[in-house]
Amino acid sequence: MGNKTILVTGGAGFIGSHTTVVLLEQGFDVVIFDNLFNSKASVIDRIERITARRPSFVQGDIRDRDALARVFESFPIDAVVHFAGLKAVGESVEKPLLYYENNIGGSLNLYEAMGAAGVKRLIFSSSATVYGESNPTPYFEDFPLSCTNPYGWTKLMNERILRDLCAADPAWSAALLRYFNPGGAHRSGLIGEDPAGIPNNLLPYAAKVAAGRLEKIHIYGDDYDTADGTGVRDYIHITDLARGHVLALDYIEGRPGAAAINLGTGKGTSVRQIIAAFEKACGKKLPAVVDPRRAGDLPQTYANADLAKKLLGFETNFGIEDICADIWRWQQFALTLDS
């Protein structure tokens, strides 16, 4: 592998920046295309500090067809890793058209621009949310799919579009990577997740409590039918997740069609276990209260991770303790960026 040019849409964001690091480390050239809606241009400098290589950066929006066409004219793109999208479940319920315009409309523009440029290899950021509410855990890739909110539907519709595209044209190959709960940060502490405002997700919320920026963790329900009553999820370290994309790029080479693959660890961890791991990482007790269940939450979700191992040779290297320790290191650095 190596010496190929990969277009990473949304490459300045959380998962995109970590995937860019792994791609650069493995010898790929990277072009990041991002509108910086949910990220900062300074991440490009920090990627360079980590890898001693600088990705090309184009500030642009996937809803802008001309901007996409120019990228394919300007760079010898071999394949695309497509992260650009909006991802707040609650916001998607309030602003469905924004989510369909950005995540579906923008993606259609991207696939059209790719086809016009003869670039027909794609890795798509899907989500475990496509397993809906009715499936038993662990989730297998061939389960029936459904969604409960517009964000989820944008993922499922993109999967459908890419399956149809691959069926119509055997030159296309795509991996539909269904992420479970990404967490952690780069071991250097230089890049990580940096949500604006009050985080929706447990890991960044716990990090802000540990940093004294928020008062206490709210545990959304401790009366679920799980070992300790709190919600169980499959937390995957961002560096493992990033590596999965590079393995998937190798896998789709010369394999027409669309393959849906879970990227998870296959293990579930409860909210209370996360809090305990975070307390160990930051060396202090984190205040927490039990609140009612959050609307729409499932008791437990975790992956069956066999297909990723079989097709990609993918296995995770990091666990919950690494995830919490790395977030904590990043959180302390992020505070210096704010000030």
Ligand code: NAD
């Ligand atoms: P992120 O918000 O950190 O990164 C997304 C990036 O896309 C941001 O830098 C943003 O500025 C950019 N972007 C958004 N709309 C754009 C547009 N129209 N044109 C160009 N750039 C645009 O999010 P992330 O956590 O890195 O997620 C990346 C992808 O993975 C998303 O598609 C998300 O839905 C998916 N995903 C994330 C999770 C998660 O829990 N983090 C789970 C499952 C799936």
Ligand code: UFG
């Ligand atoms: N939780 C708390 N307190 C918080 C936040 C979350 O107790 O402040 C609990 C939730 O109830 C759940 C667990 O912690 O049991 C994880 O919640 P997150 O919000 O961190 O993650 P979710 O599993 O709810 O959401 C993730 C992605 C979504 C995706 C969804 C379904 O963030 O994008 O998985 O796949 F849609």
